[in-house]
Amino acid sequence: MRARDLRAILFCAATTVLLFAVSGLAFRNWLVTLALTGAWAAFVLTRPRMLRVMRRLRGEPDWGGYFKND
Structure with a gap:
């Protein structure tokens, strides 16, 4: 797991x-x-990074190569 994932x-x-x-x-x-906590979790968990x-x-595999481990 990468540091940015953590x-x-x-x-x-x-x-x-x-x-x-x-x-x-x-x-x-x-x-x-x-309700507020569920709405926040749904919002955060559906962001592209998450x-x-x-x-x-x-x-x-990440076929897009957006984040490369070089």
């Missing part, structure tokens, strides 16, 4: 946990908190 995964995890905690404290409503990270973690 940073992308850590960013996704950290921001999701932070949003869950902050929205839980702000709204004090579990349904709103889960899609490439998930493909690389599954072992699929």
Whole structure:
């Protein structure tokens, strides 16, 4: 796993946990908190970088050569 992949995964995890905690404290409503956190996770996980990270973690080759390990 490359360092930029690890940073992308850590960013996704950290921001999701932070949003869950902050929205839980702000709204004090579990349904709103889960909806906001789910919307954020759906947004972040469907970004092109995270899609490439998930493909690389599954072992699929990156035929585009966008990120080369040289």
